[in-house]
Amino acid sequence: MKTVCFLIDHPTLDSLLIPVMHTLRKRGVEIIPIVSNAGNAEAVHGHGFAYAASPQAAFENFIQGSGAKLFVNAADIHFPAHALGRQLDNLCRARGIPSLTLEHGAFSLGIPWDKGYAFDADIMAVWGASDFERYRTLGMTPKRLAITGCPKYDLIVGMDKVAAARTIRSRLGIEPGRGYVLLAGENNKFKEMGMPDAVWRATLSRLYRVLLEALPAYDIMVKPHPSDPYYDAVGLYREAVPDEARARVQVIPPDIALPDLVCGSAMVVTFSSSVLLESLILSTPVVFFSGTVQRPAVQDCREAGAVILACEWTQCPEALRESLADRENGRWRSIRLTEPFVKRYLNSPDGQSCARVAFLCDTMLERHSLRREQGVLIDWHHHAGRPGIIEDLSFERYQRFKAIADKIPSEATVLDVGSEDEGLKRLLPDVEYQSYNGMISSLERQFLPFEDAAFDVVVASDVLEHIVPQDRSIFLAELLRVARRLVIFSFPSESSARAEDLILSIIPDNKWLKEHRQQGLPSRSDIEASIQI
Numbered sequence: 001m002k003t004v005c006f007l008i009d010h011p012t013l014d015s016l017l018i019p020v021m022h023t024l025r026k027r028g029v030e031i032i033p034i035v036s037n038a039g040n041a042e043a044v045h046g047h048g049f050a051y052a053a054s055p056q057a058a059f060e061n062f063i064q065g066s067g068a069k070l071f072v073n074a075a076d077i078h079f080p081a082h083a084l085g086r087q088l089d090n091l092c093r094a095r096g097i098p099s100l101t102l103e104h105g106a107f108s109l110g111i112p113w114d115k116g117y118a119f120d121a122d123i124m125a126v127w128g129a130s131d132f133e134r135y136r137t138l139g140m141t142p143k144r145l146a147i148t149g150c151p152k153y154d155l156i157v158g159m160d161k162v163a164a165a166r167t168i169r170s171r172l173g174i175e176p177g178r179g180y181v182l183l184a185g186e187n188n189k190f191k192e193m194g195m196p197d198a199v200w201r202a203t204l205s206r207l208y209r210v211l212l213e214a215l216p217a218y219d220i221m222v223k224p225h226p227s228d229p230y231y232d233a234v235g236l237y238r239e240a241v242p243d244e245a246r247a248r249v250q251v252i253p254p255d256i257a258l259p260d261l262v263c264g265s266a267m268v269v270t271f272s273s274s275v276l277l278e279s280l281i282l283s284t285p286v287v288f289f290s291g292t293v294q295r296p297a298v299q300d301c302r303e304a305g306a307v308i309l310a311c312e313w314t315q316c317p318e319a320l321r322e323s324l325a326d327r328e329n330g331r332w333r334s335i336r337l338t339e340p341f342v343k344r345y346l347n348s349p350d351g352q353s354c355a356r357v358a359f360l361c362d363t364m365l366e367r368h369s370l371r372r373e374q375g376v377l378i379d380w381h382h383h384a385g386r387p388g389i390i391e392d393l394s395f396e397r398y399q400r401f402k403a404i405a406d407k408i409p410s411e412a413t414v415l416d417v418g419s420e421d422e423g424l425k426r427l428l429p430d431v432e433y434q435s436y437n438g439m440i441s442s443l444e445r446q447f448l449p450f451e452d453a454a455f456d457v458v459v460a461s462d463v464l465e466h467i468v469p470q471d472r473s474i475f476l477a478e479l480l481r482v483a484r485r486l487v488i489f490s491f492p493s494e495s496s497a498r499a500e501d502l503i504l505s506i507i508p509d510n511k512w513l514k515e516h517r518q519q520g521l522p523s524r525s526d527i528e529a530s531i532q533i
Contacts, residue, residue, distance in 0.1 A: 001067035002365050005032040005059065009084055011226035011254070012274075013074050014043035015152040016102060020072070021049060023358040029365075032062050036084060038230035040255070059088060063095050068365040073121070074102040089120035098122045098364045102151070102357060103131060123364065125357055130297065130344040146360055149346060149353030156259055156281055157351030165264035172221065172252065174264075179218045181211055182261050184270035186225040187233035190313065197236060199314065204240035206317035211269070212245050214324040218266055220245075224254040225272060269320065273298075277345065280304055283335045287323060289316050300344065305335035339510050359399050401427050404459060404488050412456035415482060417448070418463035431457075447474075450482045458483040464491040464527070465516050472522060473530040480531070492516065494523045 004024055006017050021031050035041045036055040044051055052058035062069065071092045073085035089099045101121035124140060125148045126132050132145050174180060190200045211220050224234045237251045252261075258278060262268055268279040268286040279286035280301065287307040290298050294310055302308045307327075309319040326332060342349065405427035408414060416424050416435040425433045434455070436448060458479045467475050479487045492500065500521075504513050 001030060001065075002028070002069075003030040003032060003062065003065055003067060004070045004072055004361060004365070005034060005062040007034050007036070007071070007073040007085055007088060008039035008044060009035070009037040010074075010104070011038050011040050011230060013104065014040045014047075015257075016074050016104065016150070017072070018043065018047050018049075019151045019154060019354045020102070020357050020361070022047070023354055024361060027358070027362070029361075032058055034058050038227060040226070043255070059091075063091065063097060069097045070361055070364050071097055071099040072102065072361070073099070074104045086120045093120070098367075100125060100361065100364060102148075103127055123360070125360060128343060128345040128347045147347050148356040148360060149348055149350075151354040151357055153278070153281065153346065153349060154351045154354045156278070157349055159259060159263070159282075161263040161282065164260045168256075168260040168264040171256075172250065174219070179266045180221045180264070181215055181218045182265035182268045182270075183207070183211070183220055183222045184225070184258070184261075184268060184272055184275040185222060185228070185237060186271040187236050188225055188227045188231040189271060191231045191233050193313075195313070201236050201240045203314050203316060204236065205242055207269075207320065208240065208245060208249055209242060210317045210321045210324070212248060214321065214328075215267075220249045221261065221265070222249060222251045223256065223258070223261060224251070226254050228254055276301060276306060280306060280335055280337060281346070281349065285332065285335070287320065289313070289319075297345070300341055304337050304341050305333045307332060356399060363402075397423055398427075400461065400490065404461060404490065407486070407488060408457050408459075409485075412485070413454075415448075415450070415455040415458045417458065417460040417479065418466075419461070424459060424461065448478045448482050452481055453484040454482045456484050457486045457488065459487075460489040462490060462492070464489060464522055465519060466512075467519065469520055469522070472527070476527070476530050491527075492521055494521050497521055 004021075006021055008014060008017060021033070025031050031049060033044050033049050033051045034055045035044055035051045041051065052061075062071075071088060073088065085101070089101075092099045099121040100123045103124065103126045121144075123144055123146055124135060125146050126135060127150045128147060132142075132147050135145055136142065172180075185204075187200065208220060211218075222237050224237055228234045234251075234254065241249045241251070258275065259282065262275075262279050262282050262284050265284060268275060268284055270276060270279070270286065271289050273288070276286055276288040285305075285307070287309060288298070288301065290308050290310050292310060292312060298308055307323055309316065309323055311319040347353070401424045404424060408428060408431060410430045411432075413432045414428060414434070416422065416433065418437060419425075419435045420437055422433070422435050425435070436450075460475075460479055464472060464475065476489075479489065500513050500516060504510060504517070
């Protein structure tokens, strides 16, 4: 029996963790959710997961149970309110149970952390390359980091924005012909800062007036942060609405899905870095109040088309008034996400982040019995007992190569066709490996310089889609000719087209996807027919 225990102690964690819980449950893994502090128990129950009334009893049953086990949390572990995650990490460590932390928010966009913070999970799954580097500067070794992307953003991939906008407008009762601006708040931030309620209430009231005066054709939908109820901070949004504007300002429940709200809005105004990033992904104009501390990541968002207002918190209304005047004069930039931006903060918006996290969970469960070495129980780069064998291989490529490597018999002779850096070789230490990266874009028969049946196994990973369609049957025939026992090839098929189109709309300069579109993605039926010739 494999068991994974999930700690949900923050209101936004259900959208991050529940998709992973569903994926693992479909694979036969027993799921034990622990809901505590400000965790959303209704969301957990609504998705069909039973949780214990006593978090302590649930965790004790988990650690005392038999079989392979894994503990998963996603708390903001630098906040004292989320200390429970670290405490449970340490209890697992004492009993030899591995632990995984999913990054909760866009780390490089949020609060700047300093060295000295403790990270007690064995592995940290982060969204993108920027966060990978930031965690390294805080002392985490690469072996404890995996770039997976963000599971909750899988829902955005292929999202029908028009349908989402129509649904949310109906739910909110917005009249036909009226638009709205979304104000995504974060009152809990100012509660934690110690700002008096009266000061922030007055600031919010001025902010409402600026929006209403500058945008008379729009109503204002105010979405509290999911944490605001925990801090008793929702009432401030309502109390700040000017009496004369109550017909145009609506404070909506904090648990309404953010992507739907963003799709339906003409503009997003926010204090949340997560909302900033989500708005950019959905190509919705967004204004972000960054405070007085400027960080490179925020500048990157400005370059991507976000409006970044750096000011004292109580000066946000005045800064917004000036920015909306710039908008009226056509000085706002359109949103355009570059490939470096996406890699830095999102990894790859392909809808597979949840699958990557689930794969990581599976890998850790397989190796749950390894003994901890120097405080680290498991290195996800670890393969066949040889630590460091693929230390410089990204998690995304590791996942693809491992699926291939698991099918190759030990001590086989292997030809890897089309490999530029021999990444697969790092997972095959016991085989006689050879790569071929010659000209394969335009082919003649018997282009491979090898005898018939020269290798036990022939591999071509993500090569077929880069070959012109009329040459694909030649390519496949060559793989079969030089293979003695097995041919393994992987490729994105026509079913991947929608996801690739979405990525190209975000990263129009991706040369590999542009080549996919130019050559046309292969269909499974055509490939099967070619093999049978």
